[in-house]
Amino acid sequence: MLNYDGSSLFISQKDIEVIHEYTLKTLSEVGMIFDHPEVLEVFKKHGARLDGNKVFMDEALISKAIATVPIEFEMYGRRGGLKIGKRYDPKVGPGTDWPLIVDEENNIRPPVFEDLLKFYKLMETSDIMDFSQLPITNLPEFGGKGDCTYLAQIALMLKYTSKFYANPARPNQSNVGSKGIRQTVKEYHQMLKEFHGVDDDKYIVMELLCVQSPLCNDKEMLDNLLEAAAANQPISVVIASMTNTTSPSTLLGTAIHDNAVALATTTLIQLLRPGLPVVHTILSSPSDMRYIQMGTGSTENALLAYAGIAMGRYYGIPVRGGGTLSDAVDVDYQTGAESAMTLMPAYLCNVDYITHCAGGMGVFNVGSFEKFVLDEELVGYMKRMIRGFNSSEPEFAFKQLKDTGPRGNYLMGRTPKQYRKETYLAKLFNKKGGMVSVRDDGTLREKACRHIQERMENYKLPEVDKAQQEVLDRYLKPLGL
């Protein structure tokens, strides 16, 4: 494993102290909007100063609250337990919530129901992904079939995948119908608990809650947060600002802003439920002012990720980092280069958790089956990377050097287990050399498509017992699923 945390390459102790100092200054002097009467009451009760829906909090309140965040916790699911936190081994989830996809014919189009199932099958058959999550929400197929379609979408994920669950695609006004957000979140937690046969004591879903910027949590987000806390489920507080647009112009200003909203939101969570697991995340990006667009696949995104990771570690809060982020809308050189650049911080820092690790591009907007499986290959490289360099067997090396000698040939005899243990063999990337004949295997896109087809054919529905089937039927049968 790596010798230490790579964020220290980019973020000095002084940088950390500056970000921390101005975070406190921002929260006590500028304040943050929490657009929810219930939440304002909580802050008031704990002595925060209020001005309308704006909350001002001081260092004492924040320090006391965040001290109760646990440094590690364990997810529970059909595949047993998954420790997240100080293990220094990132747990991985795919991308999510794509309004567009790139299909088999390389067209960009809105997704259909079959695409949703195809992504679930990729998640389920993945050697790399620890988590499943909703890749696509609000399909036309779910519209018109019922009032609150959100619960059926969760049930469908439970039917098709048996991984650990994370939930970044939140219930919102468009998919909860007359049930409302809070009731929907309550029932979705009940469904998960009933399905897993557990009570509040187990963490069965990682809740990914996206804070608005600048300095704001709206009612919809806070409804989600209140219910996640009530259901005792871990929360990954994520902030995705755009420099010079929704956050200050500089990386420092954005890091201060992002750290402030993350810390304020974590404070609220701990006031609501001390000891509830929180994951600290900065997922912000530079704006490209030529087009007023977020530039996720960028060095500045990576630098902000390093800052977020450094701050989470400073507070003793588990950290999440990056993903395979790209701004391209084709799976090409840009996609590969940007995905590797933006995934690097998470692995160089051995973060605790990563999502957006497979399938996403086009500034979080476009899902791709092809990119999903190529991203898995890239994550495989990173997992090899953090196993690092092993100098524990110098005598084995020296014996080989001596036995083979100058101008000798190491190809003689059996391939030793040490080679097999150390060498990551790519599945889809060309490793056959730099010759014309390599193209006989088809393009990388064609190879990826063949691989996806094989996984579709080998996919099996996860087994469920009778009680679990009843839970699924309750939500899926009314929609004819």
Place this chain on the structure above:
Amino acid sequence: MLNYDGSSLFISQKDIEVIHEYTLKTLSEVGMIFDHPEVLEVFKKHGARLDGNKVFMDEALISKAIATVPIEFEMYGRRGGLKIGKRYDPKVGPGTDWPLIVDEENNIRPPVFEDLLKFYKLMETSDIMDFSQLPITNLPEFGGKGDCTYLAQIALMLKYTSKFYANPARPNQSNVGSKGIRQTVKEYHQMLKEFHGVDDDKYIVMELLCVQSPLCNDKEMLDNLLEAAAANQPISVVIASMTNTTSPSTLLGTAIHDNAVALATTTLIQLLRPGLPVVHTILSSPSDMRYIQMGTGSTENALLAYAGIAMGRYYGIPVRGGGTLSDAVDVDYQTGAESAMTLMPAYLCNVDYITHCAGGMGVFNVGSFEKFVLDEELVGYMKRMIRGFNSSEPEFAFKQLKDTGPRGNYLMGRTPKQYRKETYLAKLFNKKGGMVSVRDDGTLREKACRHIQERMENYKLPEVDKAQQEVLDRYLKPLGL
């Protein structure tokens, strides 16, 4: 700039000591072949033990020799001076010596004369490349036109590019004719010196010399080395082994092997000419035993690069690192991901020099115009990365946070200079967002091709004075060039 050297993430002090200890053991107990009587004489004179063409050297000899390697030096050329060494700012050169290229129609084929000129024009018009070097050698157009074609190829580079010169494509039996290697190298140095109007006192070409593995320097390489040292030109000693094939099975074994050959070769250089600049380089890769192929675009290549960089720093020798290495034969996701992964060590460690930074793929075998310009984009990102995170203006950030406030809009007013200074704007990558309409601009390949076309149109032959023109004419006119 980065806080410190990223190799320490991967290579511990203990790892360094193990590699160093077994390097010395290898050089004193296993020995290394130097297949050249003149070189054997040099070692003998300095007290090394010989056994046929095998040289055994002890710690005292090595330590004394490498102590004279300078920690920095300055290249000289038509564009002034270029410091290489402890500046912590990598100087960059393109890829080299491709037997195949991918052309405008995306076909893989042997290169023709026009391809060579096109690569020179890309080098000359590059904002990124500090160096020019031979991208293609031994073209059919050079065959049959003369006896020794190597000198004309160098003259052609001088005619078409005015960057600093590096020379990884060595004279060999196939391009020196009856002139022989040593005489050709001697004359090529004379040509360079005459062209630049300098004597031995200036460093005008970085000589890239590739050591053979395992543990061997053959006569051809040593002829090159002897003449480079005689001409007082800096030498980048590079070793590109394949684990389990031409070097030991493990990364540690390969690091020991590579460090041994690099150190032994550096020792020879210093015995020949104490104080001559040397650049330490490990450019080795894992073998993929499924195909017995070198896997340049890999985590293991990156880990070996970190080891090489750490060892160079340990000895106080300037270091070279990685490049945009890939094993793909198409410019695709693999190419982008692998190029970013393998370029990362050089920038995370702020090495002194990098080559293979643009245009190469297919295990060093395939050149691509398209990849050349996309690699430049990637190097641009890395140059931004090492400028790092700047926390020096917290009051500017706080004023913005306060003035804009919660739910405010940072888009008001002029874009501040701080944003412009911090944000790298890509030229070719899509930054217009994740929408279908982005594809109206064409694919990345089409955008790259248009950009290349523009550079061809804007290219101007570098100016030469009358004396320089005479030098060029002497070598090019006989071939009708």
